[in-house]
Amino acid sequence: MRIGLIGTGRIGTFHSGVLGRHPAVGSLVVADADAARAAAVAERTGAAAVAGPDEVFAAGVDAVVIASATASHAELIGRAARAGLPVFCEKPIAVDLPGTARALHEVARAGTELQIGFMRRFDAGYAAARQRVRSGRLGRLHTVRATSSDPAPPPAGYLPLSGGLYRDCLVHDFDIVRWVTGREVTEVYAAGSDAGPGMFREAGDVDTAAVLLTLDDGTLATATATRVNGAGYDVRMELAGELDQIVVGLGDRTPLTSAEPGAPGRPERPWPGFLERFAPAYEAELDAFLGLVRGETANPCDGREALAALRIAEACELSRRERRPVALAEIPAGG
Numbered sequence: 001m002r003i004g005l006i007g008t009g010r011i012g013t014f015h016s017g018v019l020g021r022h023p024a025v026g027s028l029v030v031a032d033a034d035a036a037r038a039a040a041v042a043e044r045t046g047a048a049a050v051a052g053p054d055e056v057f058a059a060g061v062d063a064v065v066i067a068s069a070t071a072s073h074a075e076l077i078g079r080a081a082r083a084g085l086p087v088f089c090e091k092p093i094a095v096d097l098p099g100t101a102r103a104l105h106e107v108a109r110a111g112t113e114l115q116i117g118f119m120r121r122f123d124a125g126y127a128a129a130r131q132r133v134r135s136g137r138l139g140r141l142h143t144v145r146a147t148s149s150d151p152a153p154p155p156a157g158y159l160p161l162s163g164g165l166y167r168d169c170l171v172h173d174f175d176i177v178r179w180v181t182g183r184e185v186t187e188v189y190a191a192g193s194d195a196g197p198g199m200f201r202e203a204g205d206v207d208t209a210a211v212l213l214t215l216d217d218g219t220l221a222t223a224t225a226t227r228v229n230g231a232g233y234d235v236r237m238e239l240a241g242e243l244d245q246i247v248v249g250l251g252d253r254t255p256l257t258s259a260e261p262g263a264p265g266r267p268e269r270p271w272p273g274f275l276e277r278f279a280p281a282y283e284a285e286l287d288a289f290l291g292l293v294r295g296e297t298a299n300p301c302d303g304r305e306a307l308a309a310l311r312i313a314e315a316c317e318l319s320r321r322e323r324r325p326v327a328l329a330e331i332p333a334g335g
Contacts, residue, residue: 007068020045095163138241149229232270
């Protein structure tokens with residue numbers, strides 16, 4: 001197969017390495033707004049660097065992987081759909097519901113495939129947790145706790161473009177809560193703090209947030225996130241039922257130190273970031289996409305999943321602003 005990759009930033013560079021060595025990929029075409037960066041990535045992976053998206057679409061590719069700036073995602077998805085090409089896109093489709101809905105409409109009208117990059121669905125721990133919950137081994141699920149903690153803030157210039165902590169970061173937790181439990185969120189109550197670095201206040205964002213989610217079977221879930229977790233990158237999920245409880249993401253690199261006497265100290269090699277923690281999951285999701293392109297597998301995470309998670313994030317933003325619970329029924333599907 002001939003694959004086009006648009007965007008060679010941090011995640012795009014990682015994807016280029018995965019695609020470049022995948023046995024199903026015969027050739028790779030890459031493009032980026034920074035031509036020198038695209039050329040450097042192409043040299044390392046044996047890809048062909050081209051000037052931009054126009055040249056990618058003109059290169060006779062069989063599918064497109066989108067890892068470019070968020071603002072370009074929806075337009076590129078629509079363009080791929082009109083060209084009849086399956087597309088893999090990093091989240092989000094768009095930072096708003098109308099833009100997301102328009103892109104999904106284009107995909108549906110063209111009858112093409114759109115796979116969204118919710119990589120946690122391809123992590124072995126989350127997959128095992130899903131199986132245990134769905135099999136009934138935990139009994140009736142009563143409590144879910146999800147957390148996402150970045151070790152350091154992103155660049156200040158990124159914040160106004162990110163959509164905010166709920167849409168950019170916690171959206172992964174909203175998606176994985178739905179995927180693991182098989183339930184839908186019916187109500188949220190969200191709070192956020194901008195007491196950290198001033199750049200968050202200047203961007204109208206928060207550096208730390210907490211959300212209470214009520215699921216459609218009465219299960220209570222909490223999701224917390226922060227951009228300023230100096231101990232390291234920490235992404236976990238705890239699921240407690242009447243028969244048992246389990247945790248995802250607890251290991252010898254989890255940046256936690258027990259306060260109990262005699263307990264092990266701080267881990268020697270805490271996770272430094274998302275690429276290191278989820279590298280196998282990122283590889284697995286692209287492998288699944290290539291299987292989808294070949295017609296061998298069904299779409300494991302189509303665009304409607306992104307819309308569902310974004311609706312939860314939108315409800316959280318409304319809840320934080322108005323300091324009240326918000327029912328998901330208040331949030332339109334976007335068009």
